[in-house]
Amino acid sequence: MVDIHAYTRWMPAGLDLSVITRTGVDVVASHGWDGLSTRSVATALGVTPMALYRYVADAAELRDAVLESIVAASAAVRSTGDLASDLADWARRFRRDLEPHPGVAAHLLIAWFDCPAALDRVESLLALAAEHGIEGFEAVARTNAVFTYVLMRCEAERVIRAAGVVRRSLRDDGTGRPRRHLRILASHYTTARFDAHFEFGLRALVAAA
Amino acid sequence: MVDIHAYTRWMPAGLDLSVITRTGVDVVASHGWDGLSTRSVATALGVTPMALYRYVADAAELRDAVLESIVAASAAVRSTGDLASDLADWARRFRRDLEPHPGVAAHLLIAWFDCPAALDRVESLLALAAEHGIEGFEAVARTNAVFTYVLMRCEAERVIRAAGVVRRSLRDDGTGRPRRHLRILASHYTTARFDAHFEFGLRALVAAA
DNA sequence: ACCTGAACACCGTTCAAGT
DNA sequence: ACCTGAACACCGTTCAAGT
Numbered sequence: 001m002v003d004i005h006a007y008t009r010w011m012p013a014g015l016d017l018s019v020i021t022r023t024g025v026d027v028v029a030s031h032g033w034d035g036l037s038t039r040s041v042a043t044a045l046g047v048t049p050m051a052l053y054r055y056v057a058d059a060a061e062l063r064d065a066v067l068e069s070i071v072a073a074s075a076a077v078r079s080t081g082d083l084a085s086d087l088a089d090w091a092r093r094f095r096r097d098l099e100p101h102p103g104v105a106a107h108l109l110i111a112w113f114d115c116p117a118a119l120d121r122v123e124s125l126l127a128l129a130a131e132h133g134i135e136g137f138e139a140v141a142r143t144n145a146v147f148t149y150v151l152m153r154c155e156a157e158r159v160i161r162a163a164g165v166v167r168r169s170l171r172d173d174g175t176g177r178p179r180r181h182l183r184i185l186a187s188h189y190t191t192a193r194f195d196a197h198f199e200f201g202l203r204a205l206v207a208a209a
Numbered sequence: 210m211v212d213i214h215a216y217t218r219w220m221p222a223g224l225d226l227s228v229i230t231r232t233g234v235d236v237v238a239s240h241g242w243d244g245l246s247t248r249s250v251a252t253a254l255g256v257t258p259m260a261l262y263r264y265v266a267d268a269a270e271l272r273d274a275v276l277e278s279i280v281a282a283s284a285a286v287r288s289t290g291d292l293a294s295d296l297a298d299w300a301r302r303f304r305r306d307l308e309p310h311p312g313v314a315a316h317l318l319i320a321w322f323d324c325p326a327a328l329d330r331v332e333s334l335l336a337l338a339a340e341h342g343i344e345g346f347e348a349v350a351r352t353n354a355v356f357t358y359v360l361m362r363c364e365a366e367r368v369i370r371a372a373g374v375v376r377r378s379l380r381d382d383g384t385g386r387p388r389r390h391l392r393i394l395a396s397h398y399t400t401a402r403f404d405a406h407f408e409f410g411l412r413a414l415v416a417a418a
Numbered sequence: 419a420c421c422t423g424a425a426c427a428c429c430g431t432t433c434a435a436g437t
Numbered sequence: 438a439c440c441t442g443a444a445c446a447c448c449g450t451t452c453a454a455g456t
Contacts (some may be wrong), residue, residue, distance in 0.1 A: 011437095014440050019427080033264055037429065051440050079419060110364050116382045117352075119391060127388035135414035145354050155319050173325045180337035181324040182328060185349055204346035220456095221420050246448065258449080260421050268449060 013047050017055045017065065022044070024066035024177050033103025036066060070126070071117035077124035083132045084206040087125070087146050091202055093123070095150050102162075109121050112147075122147060144153065149205055167201030200204075220355050226264045226274065229254070233275035234310075241256050242312025245275060273323070275408055279310050280326035281315065286333035292341045293415040296334070296355050311371075314363030321356075327395070331356060358414055366403050 023044050025060040028036050038059050042049040056062045075093030080086055093202065098105050125143035129135070187197070232253050237245050247268050251258040265271045284302030289295055307314050321327035334352035338344070343351065396406070 005323075015439085038431085039429065048441050050432090050442085053431080054439065106319040109318050110361075111364060113394075114368075116384050117218060117388075119382070120386065121284060123386075123388040124389045126393075130390060136393060137410055139390070140410075141354060141358075145350060148361075149350075152319075156322060159323075165232075171306055171327070175325050177325075177329065177332075179332040180330060180347070182332045184335075184345060185322075185331075194395050202348055205350050225422085247450085248448065257422050259423085259451090262450085263420065 002111055005122075013045070013051065015045065015051060015055060017049065020052055020055055020062070020141050021065045024062060025069055028066060028070065028101050028104065033101070033107050038062060040208075046201060057085055067104065067107065068117050069116055070104055071115055071121075074098065074117070074121075075123060077128060079131065081131075083128060086128055087143075087206040088202055090121075090125070091150050091206075092198075095154055095198065098150070098154050099157075102158050103155075104179075105151040105158070109148065109151045109155065116129065145206055149201060153194075153198055153201070219389065222260065224256065224260060224264060227360070228314055228335050229261055229264055230272070230274045230278050233271060234278055237275060237279065240242060240308070242316050245272060247271060276313065276316065276324055277326050279307075279313055280324055280330075282331075283307065283326070286330060286337060288337055288340065290340075293304070295337055296352075296415040297411055299330075299334070300415075301407075304363060304407065307359070307363050308366075309371050311367050312364075314360040318357065318364065320361045321360075326342065353415065355411075355414055358410060362403075362407055362410070 022039060024036055024041050027044055031040065038049045040051055041062065042052055045051075056065065074097035075090055077090045078086060096181050097109075108115065108118060112122070119173065120144065125147065126139050129139040129143055229250060233250050236249050236253055245257045247261055250271065251261055254260075261283065265274065283306035284299055286299045287295060305334055307317075317327060318325065321331070331352065335348050336357065338348040338352055353395065
């Protein structure tokens, strides 16, 4: 018996949360965090925007899932017994993993406390500090400094890359104010030698911690 | 001689950059940073969105002008000779001044290096550190810790206020992971006792600096 | 010189309908 | 059960037109 309806029966597109999330990650990789939307993901999947609403409650939930996926795939904290080098090692790998996903660092800066995978990394950094007798708010302040350093560098580097020009404002923004102390920072945000400057700041940071 | 044309002559709306910027600041105060747009400002002014384009190049320039205006009106750094108390004093006043403008702290977190008024405050903090013999990247790291602490607290407090609920994720987000080190932080982001927790973290931070 | 209006390409989302 | 389509309220912006 041939089921005649089998030929005419409507076929589902085969969506599910993991497919949607993976597509979202791809969209971020190619169009940046701000390019992530219900419509852009739907287009990439070849479906109507509304098709996604069966798997995610709204655009915010879609973004959360994509963010979680990207951060979960990023570097985990490793412990070798040397605090400074462990922190620096993680920071380098974390930066490298965020780089292919422009804009994610900036978003993480204001949303890390809502991202489980980010909390895992902060927790691991705190555990690392605890191994060396650093506890309480001092540990929070120190690990947070490393964590936000990576995020801010990533975002600053993205902005500079996108603008294609040296940041004018850190040097002289036309206000006439010299800001001589900021010159230290300026060289670290205004040139294309990203890796060297990242290293310089990182070392100063983990040496203090 | 009565100029007959005076009665029929078309009247300009009397726009200029400062009026637009002030209106933009009001819009942010009442609808938050994300509520700021060319259309929302134009509506508040009773003009067409396109009327603004004679005074600002695009939406980004409008946002920059509004941000600059808000930060320029915020607390300036004061020096009394006591580094820890000067840092804490500025942090408290800065937080108080950002609070009426929801979302500005979060945006500042990723855009402070493009905001002259923010750079002025960072420069002043660096100068403060220099007065006490703290120079170079160590000064940058320490003052940045205080600066970003205020911004992150403001944003976290805004999110909690907006959600109207205790942040679930810092405690237990359903992943089953205990994250015992993060419990320290949790109490600082999950209750409504904003002022007390802000003080606790701030003191730990400036004591280290 | 200064502002309007229509139009276009986006965005999220609701609701009714289709298979 | 799963997806589409039309519709609505937003967003930025271009371009031509009005006074």
